[in-house]
Amino acid sequence: MLKYLPNAITSLRLLLAFPLGMLILQQDYAMALAVGLLAGITDALDGFAARRLGYFSRFGAALDPIADKLLILVTFACLAMIELVPIAVAAVVIGRDLVIVVGAICYRLLVGPIEFAASKLSKLNMLVQICFCVMLLALQLLPPLPAYLLQGATVLLIAIAVVSGADYVLTWSRKARQQNASAS
Structure with missing residues (x-):
């Protein structure tokens, strides 16, 4: 039964995306923060459980990034819709x-x-991204931070998104060229 635990945790994160989005749109920041924290914890736990228990599967390896991407898509789209983050971010x-x-x-x-x-x-x-979203939701419940701290967090968020995205493009382009070269 434990072999299904990592995938069950990942599935939970996948299922949390829509309630989190709805809570953000309803501006229920306390509940959104709780759900967001739970989703963030599941992101760490599923990998830990898979490594610790030694239960890796192709399904889990595919499901994890899908859950991550859906969670991020829903969260940032909803944050932009209620103008907590600029649309450009x-x-x-x-x-x-x-x-x-x-x-x-x-x-x-x-x-x-x-x-x-x-x-x-x-x-x-x-x-x-998780830390940024948690911080942003927490800021709706706490006294405001100095503007420069939020701006710094936003710059970090954008920078790491661009750098990590470029890393994927370069890495997979190189793999594609190597694969095509070895096939020729």
Whole structure:
């Protein structure tokens, strides 16, 4: 039964995306913060459980980034809709994930099977995104931070999104060239 635990945790994160989005749109920041924290914890727990228990599966390897991307898409879209983040910031974050997804589909169609493995930069990106969203939701319940701290967090969020997105594009472009060269 324990072998299903990592995938169950990832599935929970996938299912939390829509309630989190609805709570943000309803501006129920306390509940959104609780759900957001739970989603963030599941992101750490599923990988830990898979490593600790030794239960890795292709399904889990594919489901984890899908859950991450859906959670980020819904969260940033909703934060932008209620104007807690500028649309441009949400576009950078969501755009990064769309580029990765489209790139993965193209790679699969044009080159071959894809290894599902997050880079260290991608893991850092997810951590920054989760922390940014938690901070933003918490700020709706707490006294405001100095503007420069929120601006700094936003710059960090954008920078890591761009750098980690570029890393994926460069890494997978190199793999595609190597695959095509070895096939010739």
